[in-house]
Amino acid sequence: MTTQSLETLAVHAGRGGLTGLGVHAPPIDLSSTYPLGALDEATASLEELAAGARSAASPVYGRLYNPTVARFEEALAEFEGTEDSVAFGSGMAAITASLLAARARRGGSHVVAVRPVYGTTDHLLGSSLLGMTVTWVPVGEVGAAIRPDTAVVVIETPGNPTLGLVDIADVVRQAGDVPVMVDSTFATPVLQRPCSLGAAMTLHSATKFLGGHGDVMAGVVACDNAWAVELRKVRLATGALLHPLGAYLLHRGLPTLPLRVKAAQAGAQHLAHRLAGHPAVQRVLYPGLDACDPQRLIGRQMSGPGTVVSFEVSGGLAAAARVMSAVRLITPAVSLGSTDTLIQHPAGLTHRVVSEEARTAGGITPGLLRLSVGLEDPEDLWRDLAAALDAGMMEAMGTTEEAMLVAV
Numbered sequence: 103m104t105t106q107s108l109e110t111l112a113v114h115a116g117r118g119g120l121t122g123l124g125v126h127a128p129p130i131d132l133s134s135t136y137p138l139g140a141l142d143e144a145t146a147s148l149e150e151l152a153a154g155a156r157s158a159a160s161p162v163y164g165r166l167y168n169p170t171v172a173r174f175e176e177a178l179a180e181f182e183g184t185e186d187s188v189a190f191g192s193g194m195a196a197i198t199a200s201l202l203a204a205r206a207r208r209g210g211s212h213v214v215a216v217r218p219v220y221g222t223t224d225h226l227l228g229s230s231l232l233g234m235t236v237t238w239v240p241v242g243e244v245g246a247a248i249r250p251d252t253a254v255v256v257i258e259t260p261g262n263p264t265l266g267l268v269d270i271a272d273v274v275r276q277a278g279d280v281p282v283m284v285d286s287t288f289a290t291p292v293l294q295r296p297c298s299l300g301a302a303m304t305l306h307s308a309t310k311f312l313g314g315h316g317d318v319m320a321g322v323v324a325c326d327n328a329w330a331v332e333l334r335k336v337r338l339a340t341g342a343l344l345h346p347l348g349a350y351l352l353h354r355g356l357p358t359l360p361l362r363v364k365a366a367q368a369g370a371q372h373l374a375h376r377l378a379g380h381p382a383v384q385r386v387l388y389p390g391l392d393a394c395d396p397q398r399l400i401g402r403q404m405s406g407p408g409t410v411v412s413f414e415v416s417g418g419l420a421a422a423a424r425v426m427s428a429v430r431l432i433t434p435a436v437s438l439g440s441t442d443t444l445i446q447h448p449a450g451l452t453h454r455v456v457s458e459e460a461r462t463a464g465g466i467t468p469g470l471l472r473l474s475v476g477l478e479d480p481e482d483l484w485r486d487l488a489a490a491l492d493a494g495m496m497e498a499m500g501t502t503e504e505a506m507l508v509a510v
């Protein structure tokens with residue numbers, strides 16, 4: 103399997119046994135419970151699943167096992183090149199489970215993390231909700247921040263929303279025997295496979311690219327068998343399940359994932375260069391621009407720069423708000439990784455929960471906008487964006503003229 107190309111894997115992953123079932127499309131099993139055979143066998147199945155087994159003779163109950171979800175998990179693990187994966191009802195449920203799994207396995211409740219991360223992840227780590235404490239460090243100080251009670255190191259690369267890249271192998275080296283969890287949502291398994299670089303857990307908000315059509319909320323963690331056992335135990339106890347219909351849709355989307363990511367990436371590259379040349383744009387953040395990838399991780403850690411571009415407009419919050427309300431083809435909406443292009447304002451929306459100091463230190467400025475590029479023709483997108491930027495500049499100038507008249 104590992105010798106197959108990504109495109110082939112994407113099409114065939116998780117399709118084992120379908121011919122034997124006499125079907126071509128994976129079946130959707132919506133059962134919440136399952137008829138049992140002999141009691142002693144049912145009890146044995148229950149015990150195996152409760153101990154984190156991937157499957158057992160009887161599924162027993164929908165919170166223990168679902169074949170449609172298991173099929174997606176198998177496909178995603180093949181895609182990430184890991185032994186297993188465990189799916190959840192959202193990306194945040196997956197992050198919560200991986201933190202709890204790390205605490206259960208390592209016995210400590212301390213986390214070392216590198217900013218920026220997704221706003222709600224930042225909030226979860228900083229809150230006392232899970233009874234864990236976090237030490238935020240610059241990436242070079244991960245090793246120094248490790249304590250005897252450190253359960254896990256958390257990084258996100260590319261980081262949301264400023265798109266900085268973190269050298270995964272370097273963090274793994276610094277972490278020593280402490281497991282590293284990588285939120286790889288922005289990269290997808292098409293562009294990056296953190297577990298192949300030594301990460302213990304690779305996490306995706308499957309709501310984004312894996313779902314890819316803006317109609318599923320899900321999360322998934324790719325890992326080895328031992329971590330999967332721990333994650334399943336957490337999922338069973340907390341109930342953060344992925345619904346089988348969601349799993350079906352995620353699996354259905356996998357065959358086109360490489361095509362979607364590569365097409366959107368080509369659009370993002372085009373728009374990043376266009377944006378960099380527009381007078382209303384102060385800076386463009388995109389890993390494909392040399393200035394944004396000083397360590398040259400593109401081509402080494404990540405096979406391409408991805409599909410998300412952030413940029414800062416002159417004029418701060420008011421200018422950013424004008425661009426968001428002036429686009430017509432592009433949808434002003436949070437989230438990313440859909441077939442259509444979305445624009446949002448991190449400081450006011452996704453990273454609102456992050457403290458203002460951390461936002462400022464991390465470059466999440468009032469004029470920053472994040473664009474998730476979809477599958478539209480890049481020039482159509484540019485016309486929309488350019489018109490919004492031009493309109494914003496004119497409006498700002500008009501406002502200034504009025505202000506000047508009033509002043510006179």
Ligand SMILES: *Cc1c(COP(=O)(O)O)cnc(C)c1O
Pocket residue numbers: 192193194195220222223258262285287288307308309310319320321
């Ligand atoms: C969206 C997102 C999450 C959270 O995922 P949900 O599916 O919304 O719970 C976590 N990490 C990153 C990088 C994200 O973009």
